Amino acid sequence: MAGNVNTVESRTVKWAVAVDLKRCVGCQSCTMTCKAKNGTPPGVFWTRVIEKEEGTYPFAYTVFMPMRCNHCGEPPCVPVCPTGASFQRTQDNVVLVNQDLCIGCHACVVACPYEARSIPENALGYYGKHTTPYEQVKFKTWQAGTAQKCDLCVDRLDAGLQPACIDTCPTRAMVIGDRNDPHSEISKLIKDRANFQPRAELGTKPNVFYLT
Amino acid sequence: MAPGFNAQFKSQREWGWLLAIWLFMSGSACGLFLLYKLLELPLFFALLALGSILAGGAVLLVELGSPRRAWRGISRPGTSWLSRGVLFVAFFILTGLLSIAPELVSWLPWQRGSLAARALGWIAGLCALMIVLYPGFFLAKNRSVPFWHTPWLPAAFVTCAALGATAMVLLGSAFLQDGLRPFDTLAAVLIVLNAVMIGIYLLAMQRAGGPARESVRLINSPPLSAIFRIGVVLVGMAVPLLLVLWVPSAAVLAGVCLLAGSLLFRYCVLKAGVYVAPALVREGQDFSRLNRTDSDLRREYAGMAAQSAGNRG
Numbered sequence: 001m002a003g004n005v006n007t008v009e010s011r012t013v014k015w016a017v018a019v020d021l022k023r024c025v026g027c028q029s030c031t032m033t034c035k036a037k038n039g040t041p042p043g044v045f046w047t048r049v050i051e052k053e054e055g056t057y058p059f060a061y062t063v064f065m066p067m068r069c070n071h072c073g074e075p076p077c078v079p080v081c082p083t084g085a086s087f088q089r090t091q092d093n094v095v096l097v098n099q100d101l102c103i104g105c106h107a108c109v110v111a112c113p114y115e116a117r118s119i120p121e122n123a124l125g126y127y128g129k130h131t132t133p134y135e136q137v138k139f140k141t142w143q144a145g146t147a148q149k150c151d152l153c154v155d156r157l158d159a160g161l162q163p164a165c166i167d168t169c170p171t172r173a174m175v176i177g178d179r180n181d182p183h184s185e186i187s188k189l190i191k192d193r194a195n196f197q198p199r200a201e202l203g204t205k206p207n208v209f210y211l212t
Numbered sequence: 213m214a215p216g217f218n219a220q221f222k223s224q225r226e227w228g229w230l231l232a233i234w235l236f237m238s239g240s241a242c243g244l245f246l247l248y249k250l251l252e253l254p255l256f257f258a259l260l261a262l263g264s265i266l267a268g269g270a271v272l273l274v275e276l277g278s279p280r281r282a283w284r285g286i287s288r289p290g291t292s293w294l295s296r297g298v299l300f301v302a303f304f305i306l307t308g309l310l311s312i313a314p315e316l317v318s319w320l321p322w323q324r325g326s327l328a329a330r331a332l333g334w335i336a337g338l339c340a341l342m343i344v345l346y347p348g349f350f351l352a353k354n355r356s357v358p359f360w361h362t363p364w365l366p367a368a369f370v371t372c373a374a375l376g377a378t379a380m381v382l383l384g385s386a387f388l389q390d391g392l393r394p395f396d397t398l399a400a401v402l403i404v405l406n407a408v409m410i411g412i413y414l415l416a417m418q419r420a421g422g423p424a425r426e427s428v429r430l431i432n433s434p435p436l437s438a439i440f441r442i443g444v445v446l447v448g449m450a451v452p453l454l455l456v457l458w459v460p461s462a463a464v465l466a467g468v469c470l471l472a473g474s475l476l477f478r479y480c481v482l483k484a485g486v487y488v489a490p491a492l493v494r495e496g497q498d499f500s501r502l503n504r505t506d507s508d509l510r511r512e513y514a515g516m517a518a519q520s521a522g523n524r525g
Contacts, residue, residue, distance in 0.1 A: 050491060065491055067490060067491060076354075076355060076356065078291075079288075079291035079292060080291070080292055080293070080294065080350075080353065080354075081288060081292060082284070082285040082286070082287065082288050082292040082294035082295035082298065083281070083284040083285060083287045083288065083295075084287050084288050085284075101281070101284055101287075102277070102278060102281075103276050103277065103278050103279070103281045103282055103284055103285055104276050104277015104278045104279075105275075105276055105277070105285070105294060106226035106227060106277070107292070107294050107350075109226050110224055110226050110227070110354055110356060110357065110485075111353075111354050111355075111356055112356060113355065113356035113487065113488050113490060114490045115222065115487060115490050119226075119277050121277070143278075144277075145276075145277030145278045146277055146278055198490060198491050199488060199490065199491075202355045202356075202488070203355070
């Protein structure tokens with residue numbers, strides 16, 4: 001619900017996303033909603049769900065894990081940027097790209113251990129040069145040859161709404177909130193539930209928590 | 213049962229030949245300029261160094277997604293090695309050209325051998341040294357690629373740059389008649405040093421395990437294995453070593469082989485870069501409630517079957 005999310009006001013907000021691995025069913029709704037909202041080019045997914053088979057026949061099953069930008073506390077993609085195009089908002093921890101400044105050097109793409117960044121070489125759509133009306137509109141929101149990544153739907157966040165991927169999750173496997181607010185749902189979840197942060201040992205201070 | 217969501221290793225696909233050519237040309241050119249300064253080589257070699265880095269810079273522009281904005285690359289020298297590299301290159305070209313300019317034209321306010329010319333020359337030399345060093349630091353800063361995230365990489369790049377510079381001297385010696393025979397010995401020493409450095413680097417990465425070990429495996433598997441074994445080891449080191457030691461008249465061929473090996477080594481290092489698995493979890497993470505064991509599932513399935521049977525009844 002939109003009301004659960006604190007709007008960005010004057011105080012510093014530390015956005016975090018909790019992903020309940022016991023709830024995720026791998027439906028890829030988040031993946032498709034992200035594509036629909038952001039109009040990312042073919043092959044580029046700002047959020048995706050990886051899956052892994054566990055167990056052995058006949059007791060095998062699949063586990064799912066939504067992957068996304070972690071909007072890290074110490075984002076390795078920001079300091080490597082030679083132009084300042086990659087930056088972290090001062091009022092919160094959302095990592096963004098100013099595509100007008102990006103030179104497409106790929107340094108940030110390589111630096112990100114979560115494979116959360118992409119640099120599309122061109123603005124061709126899913127049907128090659130024949131872009132659909134939808135692609136014609138959406139492809140104007142990004143530039144080919146520059147880095148792009150999950151922006152945590154800052155337009156929605158600033159309007160007091162949840163990111164589209166979280167809003168659409170049918171099992172409510174994802175929760176977003178302010179970790180600086182000890183009474184937020186996410187703070188309680190992280191406190192009460194066993195969880196892990198992906199690749200935290202790399203010192204990135206990721207803000208995605210996987211609840212197990 | 214696997215200890216979590218350990219995604220498969222994935223090779224980096226961002227950088228390839230274009231960046232390898234830049235690393236090769238900038239490293240060799242700047243090493244050559246340092247040799248020119250330290251050993252007082254003929255002016256031809258300074259011009260060759262500056263020409264090479266200009267050509268390499270043109271290749272680097274093609275590598276960029278938005279080359280028309282390349283000038284913005286100087287904006288973050290405080291944090292970005294790329295930004296520092298762009299500044300070093302700009303200063304190197306500027307001061308390098310100004311330092312040798314008195315030997316090309318006579319109307320300049322500073323003369324050959326003057327304090328200004330020498331100061332400019334040494335500033336250019338310092339920038340050249342940093343251009344040799346920065347690619348290693350730039351790659352080594354990436355914790356996402358363990359094969360690069362090691363101090364052995366900058367060290368290997370330095371010896372490779374020195375070898376490339378010596379190769380350019382060997383090549384250039386064919387067009388000069390003043391005798392550069394001592395460089396045969398230098399080349400032989402550097403080939404051995406380079407081989408040892410590459411060996412230590414690969415051994416260290418092999419022992420590091422995980423993605424770094426996977427990178428070493430990639431280098432030893434087709435198609436990279438052919439490039440590494442034939443291009444880097446055989447053509448790039450073994451053949452030129454034999455040539456400089458026993459066939460001094462083939463210095464040019466040795467130089468060509470060394471340059472080819474130097475370029476191919478950079479290419480192999482770049483292409484063998486493997487990312488850490490993005491979702492690998494900490495050792496000892498308790499997934500028992502998520503990843504149910506066979507016996508858990510057996511009990512669960514038995515319960516479901518009993519419930520289903522009860523419903524039918």
